[in-house]
Amino acid sequence: MPTARRIVHEFLERRGMTTIFGNPGSNELPFLAELPGSFKYVLGLHEGAVVGMADGYAQATGRPVLVNLHAAAGSGNAMGALTNAVYSRSPLVLTAGQQVRQAIGAEAMLANVEATQLMRPLVGWAGEPACAADVPRSLAQAVFEAELRRRPTYLSVPYDDWDAELGGNALVTLDRDVRRALTPAETDLATLTAEVAEAANPVLVLGGDIDTAGLLPRAVELAEHLELPVWVAPSPFRLPFPNRHRLFRGVLPAGIGALSDRLAGHDLILVLGAPVFRYHQHVPGPYLPEGATLVQVTDDAEAAARAPMGRSLVADPGTVIDALLGRIAARPAGRRPRFVPNEEPATAPKDLHPEQVFAALRETQAPGTTYVVESTSTNAAWWRQADLRESSSYFFPAAGGLGFGLPAAVGMAMGRPERPVVAVIGDGSANYGITALWTAAHYGVPVTFVILRNGSYGALRWFGGLLGTPDVPGTDIPGLDFTRIAEGYGVPATTAADLPELRARLKRPADGPRLIQVDTYLTTPE
Template sequence: MPTVRRIVHDFLERRGLTTIFGNPGSNELPFLADLPPSFRYVLGLHEGVVVGMADGYAQATGRPVLVNLHAAAGSGNAMGALTNAVYSRSPLVLTAGQQVRSAIGLEAMLANVDAPQLMRPLVAWSGEPAAASDVPRSVAQAVFEAELHRRPTYLSVPYDDWDQELDDNAAVTLDRTVRRGSLPSEYQVAELVARVEAARNPALVLGGEIDAAGLFDRVVALAEHRSLPTWVAPSPYRLPFPNRHELFRGVLPAGIAAVSDALAGHDLILVLGAPVFRYHQHVPGPYLPAGSRLVQVTDDPGAAARAPMGEALVADPGAVVEALLARTAPRPTARAFVPNPEPATAPSALHPEQVFAALRETQPEDTVYVVESTSTNSAWWRQMDLREGGSYFFPASGGLGFGLPAAVGMAMGRPDRPVVAVVGDGSANYGITALWTAAQYGLPITFVILRNGTYGALRWFGELLGVPDVPGTEIPGLDFARIAEGYGVPATTVTDVDELRAQLKSSGLRLIQVDTFPTSPE
């Protein structure tokens, strides 16, 4: 009779979950025994890096990915990175080894007491099978829950379960499928079309879900079809619209009053694929400008339910976009792109705008940028020219440690596109061991470390809150070129823009450390 391990391996193989990101401990070894040849185990040296790599891989491929963590301590190490995966709606299937069943109640070393509770409320579903015979069904549920909710799930499995033999009932799990449909009704479509047609000055606000669903080009077509001024929702983790398009109005600020001010004058605000809204700075004021109505379309029921204003339609945004293209009268805009301004300069070191201009001028148009440098956001959007879907990724919950690991996952998930990670020196320390994995797999990633010796965003926030003299914002003395070489990544340090351009034109795995002038997000 087949073992639990055999059934689970077969199920994962049939579902395409054959790339495993992990950092195993003793409890996990029985699951990893006898892996089929089609499986690939990607080792990370810290659990936060493991989840960051898996998050990048899931966003790059659009598919669930298996993560292998260690009991309570390893799972706890992963939780910071897990917050980003939750808000990017990445379908990660987290598995963790548990002590043998007879030792859990004794709280033996490496027992995870009340394991399902550990990851709540972050994950969409969390469980631990009540018996070995229920492990295959529980693994299947973890996968299906992750797919349905587009959110991570967590499963703890006692390690003595994997060798248990099962009867024929266990095999029925192998052929299961679970699907979801969320098309809007005819009445809902007609009502929305009528509102758009009747609006005097409508505006479009797009979220990361649009890019995740592969709708980048279709929403551009919609904006041009109706000449809609288009914003990106606050705190974007992906870019759903070309940022130099003449209809692009920018990324909405992350304060209540600031959003309302930016959208003033629009009587209809149509939000596609975004919460309304992910605020950050506490800037109180009216949620919406006077005289405006907001309609949100999202396939995330939670985002629809918790919104403080507007009307929500829980449906596939793609179906709504196609309906609006087909049923509304055209008010077309010719496709045009706004030129980039000359990059700003600084009295000492390079200005971040100079770095981003160099990237724009030297990197292919289909480059995937993984960005984790909050203090340079304004400079980034002024200088970059991103015209393809899947070109921009940012930590969705603002949790540091995303950039370097996610770039590794992106490079594995999209080997057909160049990958560049642009990471601040403060952020880089949180996921630095991802460099080792990049070196081991020979991934052709360009890591650009912006070194300004400070937590720039934190200093900016201190000034915003009226506490400019707080400690712990300076980080001098870091040399990422030497650190990278220790992990096996070729590295160099540049100090002028010509040298930077020359380095950016080379290929293969490398890290470029650039000394930059401190800036703020503005």
């Protein structure tokens, strides 16, 4: 009879989940034994980097990804990175080895005590099989829960279960399939269509889920069809609309009062594929400007339920976009250019201004480049100089947790090798996921890592001013040399001292990982 391990391997193979990201320990070895040749195991040197790589891979491919962690210790190491995967709604399936069953109650070394509670409330579902015969079904549930909820799941498996021989009932798991569809009712579509058609000054607010679902081109079509100004919801983890499009108005601020001020004058605020709203800084004020109505369309039932204002429709945003395109007549656009040019980049008295770096990237990299950005103090400079027009062009840590950028870039390059990947990382952020450089070097992943070195936690300094605490310690990080660190991990690295040198280095094709360190002027997020 087949073992639990063989059945699970075949289930994963049938579903195309043959790339596993992990950092194994003793409890995990029985699962990894006899791994079929079609599988690829991607080793990371720290569980935070492992989850970051898997998050990037899942966002690049749009498919669930298996992550293999070591018991409670490895799971704990992964939790910081897991927060980003939760808010990017990445379907990660986290598995962790558990001690043999008879040793769990006695809390033997490496026993995962109350394993199902460890990763909550971050994961959408957590389980541990009641017996060896339930391992295949439990793993299948973890996969389906991740797909249905669009949220990571967690499964702890006692390692003596993998060798158990199972009967026919376990084999039926191989033929399981679960689908999800959210089609809005005709009455809801009719009501929304009438509201948009009759609004005097409607505005469109888009979230990262639009890009996740591949709806960026349709969102552009809708905005142009109805001549709607477009804002991106605050703290975007993906870009759902081209940022140099004539209808693009920018990224909404992450404070209640400031956001409301930006939307003043609009009578209908249509939010597609975003929570309402992911605030950050505490800026008091009304949720909505006077006279405005908000309608949210999202397939995330939790986001709809927790929204503090407006009306929410839990449905596929793509279906709603199609309905609005088909039911409302096009509005005249006039003769205007579709895209607007970038401003001249700002300069600085010392070192390069981040805008100069971003302008150099725009001018030297291919139009379809994927950018993974984790430099929070330079986001205003980024949006002034970036020119992103394609789907899957921009990724950012969805929960604001540092350590996403370096590993996520590696995972994205593995998941979509046909597109060049550039990681734009601050020197403060880089330290959190630095071990991903080894994985990039070991597997020859062609990523360009651009490290912006200003010797400071720039965003933290900005928050110090915002909170009236400008004199706190721990905001300076001098003395870091990422070229030497990168070379130690096996990644070729150079320093660009000026703009001509930076442009020359960026123009060279990347046939493997490379790191370019640039000293930059300290800016603030604005």
